[in-house]
Amino acid sequence: MKEYIATALGAGIVGFLPFLNLNPQPNTPAGSPSPAPIPRLQKPPVIQLQQSTKPTKRHRIQVQVISLNDLKIAEGSDVVAGQIISDRTEERQSLEAERKQIENSIQQLSIPTSKLAELPEPNFAIEEAAIQQIKDELQLMEAHSVAPAPETSFRFKDETLRKLLEAKQLEERAEAITAEANNRTKLAESKARLVGQLNSAIAALNKAKSNYQHQQYEHSLNLVRQQSEMQRQQYQIASLVGQKQEIEGKLREITQIKSPVAGKVRRIKNLGQKDRQINLEVVIDVQ
Structure with a gap:
């Protein structure tokens, strides 16, 4: 919020000056001392308004992604609380497909084989x-x-x-x-x-x-x-x-990272990469 502060006292004085009687007295006797010079009116002071700014609160979130496609936001975009910031969709889909293939292989290997029949007793x-x-x-x-x-x-x-x-x-x-x-x-x-x-x-x-x-x-x-x-x-x-x-x-x-706050994405900073994992820092200006 913005506050405006006025110098009320200065304004009151400027408004009050025209009503003061500063003219010289008529019929001043000869030999009398000269009256003091009338001071010249100065320009009214300029009223300066001071803007009070409240510091912006920022929230930082660190995320890890495999691909930049896993990042679901961009710098300058607005976010709401609970909105998904990152989701490693491609990696999840690849792992789920691999798990399904392994489950099929386990199912095939678990099929019981036919038991070998015993030899009949010899008959001569x-x-x-x-x-x-x-x-x-x-x-x-x-x-x-x-x-x-x-x-x-x-x-x-x-x-x-x-x-x-x-x-x-x-x-x-x-x-x-x-x-x-x-x-x-x-x-x-x-x-x-x-x-x-x-x-x-x-x-x-x-x-x-x-x-x-x-x-x-x-x-x-x-x-x-x-x-x-x-x-x-x-x-x-x-x-x-x-x-x-x-x-x-x-x-x-692999979990979805969601924004805990609402605001605007100020910056997305790359903190470095290890193996295939990219570490990012998301800075959000909280509204």
């Missing part, structure tokens, strides 16, 4: 049944093997009869031996065929057992791989959770 019933069947056939074949015919001898007193009957007997004997030999050959061939089948059946059983052992080995390797993959995923999730917490900490540090 078919191979074992084939082996047992061949063994049974071999045993049956051994039981029905042709026994050699006993040798018989006949002696007749009559020389002619003896010669006739012995020749016939020899011929029958030869035929029996031939038939026996043929039967033994067939039996040996059949036996050899069964032995071959038995060996093949045993080999099939051994192969089935070997395949199952290989399946067990592969299954154990798959279990190890699955456990390693699960541990790797858990490590990745823990790392991503740490990154997310770090980003959320940075987001908490």
Whole structure:
């Protein structure tokens, strides 16, 4: 506010001077002393008004920004209490997008993987049944093997009869031996065929057992791989959770700076820069 102070006393005197009787007295006798000279009127003093100024109150605010675009005011602009002075919008949006990407990655890694199925119990019933069947056939074949015919001898007193009957007997004997030999050959061939089948059946059983052992080995390797993959995923999730917490900490540090007072921005001073952070001082003339 402005005050005007007037010198009232001086004005009163100037106004009062015209009413004073300062003229010389008429009929002054000769030889009388001369009256004192009438003083000349001076110009009225100039009334000076003094302006009383109240010192302006200033408010200083320090802000940190990454880009000058984060500053929402300019020198000479008017501000009201609660108006946003700075807001690191670009940095906030970038951090929020990074946090969203990390959350998506955590969600994908958290999907449970399908559990590896256990191997079924080994079953070699078919191979074992084939082996047992061949063994049974071999045993049956051994039981029905042709026994050699006993040798018989006949002696007749009559020389002619003896010669006739012995020749016939020899011929029958030869035929029996031939038939026996043929039967033994067939039996040996059949036996050899069964032995071959038995060996093949045993080999099939051994192969089935070997395949199952290989399946067990592969299954154990798959279990190890699955456990390693699960541990790797858990490590990745823990790392991503740490990154997310770090980003959320940075987001908490990014706050909107609002003016606590109303007034006009007098000056924005650059206090220096550290890394990417620009330090500014905003001076507001408080209204």
